[in-house]
Amino acid sequence: MKYLVCISKTPDTTAKIGFTNNNKTFDSNGVQYIMNPYDEWYALVRALELKETQGGDITLINVGGVDNETIIRKGLAIGGDKAVRINAENPSAWFVASQIANYAKNEGFDIIFTGKETIDYNGAEVPAMVAELLDLPLISFASKMDISGNKATIQRDIEGGVEIVEVDTPFVISASKGLAEQRIPNMRGIMMAKTKPLEVVEPLAIEEMIEIDHFETPPPKSSVKLVDPSDMEELVRLLHEEAKII
Amino acid sequence: MSVIFLAEHQQDTFKKSAFEAATFSKKLAEKLGTTAIGVVIGSMNNPGSLGKYGADKVLHVQADQNVPFDSQVFTEALAAAAKQSDASVIILAHSSTGKALGGRLSARLKAGLVSGVNALPDTEGGFKARKSVFSGKANGIYNITSAIKILTLAGNAVKPVRSETEAPVESLQVTLPTARITVKEIKTVQGIVPLPEAEIVVSAGRGMKDPGNWGIIEELAATLGATTACSRPVADADWRPHHEHVGQTGIAIRPNLYFAIGISGAIQHLAGVNTSKVIVVINKDPEAPFFKAADYGVVGDLFEVVPKLNDALKAFKAAH
Numbered sequence A: 001m002k003y004l005v006c007i008s009k010t011p012d013t014t015a016k017i018g019f020t021n022n023n024k025t026f027d028s029n030g031v032q033y034i035m036n037p038y039d040e041w042y043a044l045v046r047a048l049e050l051k052e053t054q055g056g057d058i059t060l061i062n063v064g065g066v067d068n069e070t071i072i073r074k075g076l077a078i079g080g081d082k083a084v085r086i087n088a089e090n091p092s093a094w095f096v097a098s099q100i101a102n103y104a105k106n107e108g109f110d111i112i113f114t115g116k117e118t119i120d121y122n123g124a125e126v127p128a129m130v131a132e133l134l135d136l137p138l139i140s141f142a143s144k145m146d147i148s149g150n151k152a153t154i155q156r157d158i159e160g161g162v163e164i165v166e167v168d169t170p171f172v173i174s175a176s177k178g179l180a181e182q183r184i185p186n187m188r189g190i191m192m193a194k195t196k197p198l199e200v201v202e203p204l205a206i207e208e209m210i211e212i213d214h215f216e217t218p219p220p221k222s223s224v225k226l227v228d229p230s231d232m233e234e235l236v237r238l239l240h241e242e243a244k245i246i
Numbered sequence B: 001m002s003v004i005f006l007a008e009h010q011q012d013t014f015k016k017s018a019f020e021a022a023t024f025s026k027k028l029a030e031k032l033g034t035t036a037i038g039v040v041i042g043s044m045n046n047p048g049s050l051g052k053y054g055a056d057k058v059l060h061v062q063a064d065q066n067v068p069f070d071s072q073v074f075t076e077a078l079a080a081a082a083k084q085s086d087a088s089v090i091i092l093a094h095s096s097t098g099k100a101l102g103g104r105l106s107a108r109l110k111a112g113l114v115s116g117v118n119a120l121p122d123t124e125g126g127f128k129a130r131k132s133v134f135s136g137k138a139n140g141i142y143n144i145t146s147a148i149k150i151l152t153l154a155g156n157a158v159k160p161v162r163s164e165t166e167a168p169v170e171s172l173q174v175t176l177p178t179a180r181i182t183v184k185e186i187k188t189v190q191g192i193v194p195l196p197e198a199e200i201v202v203s204a205g206r207g208m209k210d211p212g213n214w215g216i217i218e219e220l221a222a223t224l225g226a227t228t229a230c231s232r233p234v235a236d237a238d239w240r241p242h243h244e245h246v247g248q249t250g251i252a253i254r255p256n257l258y259f260a261i262g263i264s265g266a267i268q269h270l271a272g273v274n275t276s277k278v279i280v281v282i283n284k285d286p287e288a289p290f291f292k293a294a295d296y297g298v299v300g301d302l303f304e305v306v307p308k309l310n311d312a313l314k315a316f317k318a319a320h
C-alpha cells in the first residue's frame, strides 16, 4: 500500500494572536508553531500502524515555506519514509488542495490521510477539495479504521454519534480524535529523519477564489459578574432578565 | 440568480440546521434581491414546510428512500440543483455533512468557499463573509471573488424565524451516481439534542471527582433542556462518553448558554467553547482561569451549588 499523509503547521494553541499589515496578515513574530495535532497524532500514526501491520510506504506532503521543514522532519522522525514540500508561503485551502491533488494524481496512492481540520483557521476544506479533484471518495472525521485487503471499515463522527461505512481503496480519509494513539519520536527516529529524502517542488499556478479582507480581534470580555453561591435565585434572575437567555 | 441551501434531514424530520440555513438564506436573498431555494435530497414527507423558515421554493431530489450520505452523490445532486436554479450562493450547514460537501462543491463549481460563517455577509462592494479563526480568538473577514460563492453556516449563528407559509415544491430529476461508500450502521444517541446543535450545554470536568457523581449534572441538564458535555480528561478516563468531549481536540460548540462546572478552563478547553454567547462558571477556586472567560461566575463547591441552582431553576420554570 502507498500512503500519502498531508501535514500542516499551525500556531501552538497557547500562542498570542495578533495581526500586521492593516490587520490583513497574521503576525507570526515570536509564535511557536507545531504540526497540526490531527495530522500528527491521528492521521500519521494510523498510516504508520497500517505500514507496520501490512507493509507499505508513507509519503508526507506539506504545502508551505522553508520554515515548515522543522515539522516535516518531525513527521519523518515519527515514521514517514520520505517527504515532499510544495514551496509556497501562506497558501489558501484551494491552493493547498490543488497542489496536493496535482502531486498525487500520478502516484497511485491507496489512501490519502489528512487531519479533520487545521486548528488555526478551522477550515475542514482541504480534504474534500483533494477528494473532488482526484475523483475519490472521502470519509471525513474518521475515529476508527480497519482494513482488510482493499476494503476499509471506517467509523466516522457525526452529530451526536457515529456512522460505520465501508469503502474500497483508493480514498481520502480525514482523521479526528481516536483514529490512533499519539506517538512521540524517539532518538533513533530523529537521527534517521535527517537522512530521509525531502523533495522540494515548485507550485502550480492557481487562480484564487477568496482573499482576506481583514482580521478582527473581539473586544475583551467585560469582567465576570460573581454571584453569591448561596443565592442561586439571583443567578437565575440574571440569566433571565439581564442575559435574556432563559 | 438565487441563493440555494441544503436542508439536512433525518428520515422525515428536518435538522435544526435546515431551519437556520433557510432563515439565513432568506435574509441573504433579500439583501441580494433574489430568492431562497431549499434543496432536499431523498425521501421526505413535507419538504414544503421549509417555507415556514424562509424558503421561497423547494427543489426535491426524489429518491425511494433516505439517501445514505456519500459526499460524491450529494455533490452531484447539489451541483444539479445549483445549475437548475442558476445559484449564485450555496449555503450548507457547518456540520459533518456540510464540511464534507463544501470543499467538493468548491472544487467542482470553481466557487470560493468560506466555512463556519457566523454572520450575514457584507454584500456592499464585494461579498465579505465572517468566520471565527484561531480557536475563537479572532474573526477573519474574507472576500469571495468567484461568480458562485459557498458558505457553511456555523450552528446557532442565526435564529430560525418561523411563519405559516408553505413553499411550493418542485421535483428535480437527477441521475445520482452509484455511491462508492456503503453506510453500514448509524449509531446516534436518541432523544437528546446533539451537542453541536444544542442551545444550552451543561459541561463538567474533573472537579466532579467520580463518574458516579454525574447525577446532579444530568438533573440540571434535564431542567434546562440542555445537552451534557465534558472536559477531555473526563472523556479520556471513560467517566463520560467520548462524543461529549469539547475543546481543541474534541468538538467545538457555540451554544447560547454554556455552564462549566468543575472545569479549570485550560486554553485547549476554551478553544472549543469560548464563542458561546453566555458562559457561567462554577468552581471552588477563585483563581481558576475559566473565570476570565466567564460572563457569570459562582465561587463555591459544585456539590452544594449545582443542586441549589437546579432548585432555583425549577422554581423559575414553574413560575413562567
Ligand SMILES: Cc1cc2nc3c(=O)[nH]c(=O)nc-3n(C[C@H](O)[C@H](O)[C@H](O)COP(=O)(O)OP(=O)(O)OC[C@H]3O[C@@H](n4cnc5c(N)ncnc54)[C@H](O)[C@@H]3O)c2cc1C
Pocket: A037, B204, B205, B206, B207, B208, B230, B231, B232, B233, B234, B245, B246, B247, B248, B249, B250, B261, B262, B263, B264, B265, B266, B267, B268, B269, B272, B282, B283, B284, B285, B288, B300, B301, B302, B303
Ligand atoms: C494538545 C492538548 C490538547 C488538549 N485538548 C483538550 C480538549 O479538547 N478539551 C479539554 O477539555 N482539554 C484538553 N486538553 C487538556 C487541558 O489542558 C486540561 O488539562 C483539561 O481541560 C483539564 O480538565 P478539567 O478542567 O476537567 O480538570 P482540572 O484542570 O483538574 O480542573 C478541575 C477543576 O475543578 C475544580 N474543582 C475541584 N473540586 C471542585 C468542587 N468540589 N467544586 C467546584 N469546583 C471544583 C478545580 O478548582 C479545578 O479548577 C488538552 C491538552 C493538550 C496538551
Ligand SMILES: Nc1ncnc2c1ncn2[C@@H]1O[C@H](COP(=O)(O)O)[C@@H](O)[C@H]1O
Pocket: A005, A006, A007, A008, A009, A036, A038, A039, A061, A062, A063, A064, A091, A093, A096, A113, A114, A115, A116, A117, A118, A119, A121, A122, A123, A124, A125, A126, A127
Ligand atoms: N499547507 C498544507 N500542506 C499539507 N496539508 C495541508 C495543508 N493545509 C491543510 N492540510 C491538510 O488538510 C487538513 C485539513 O485542513 P484545513 O482544510 O485547512 O482545515 C489538515 O489537517 C492537513 O492534513
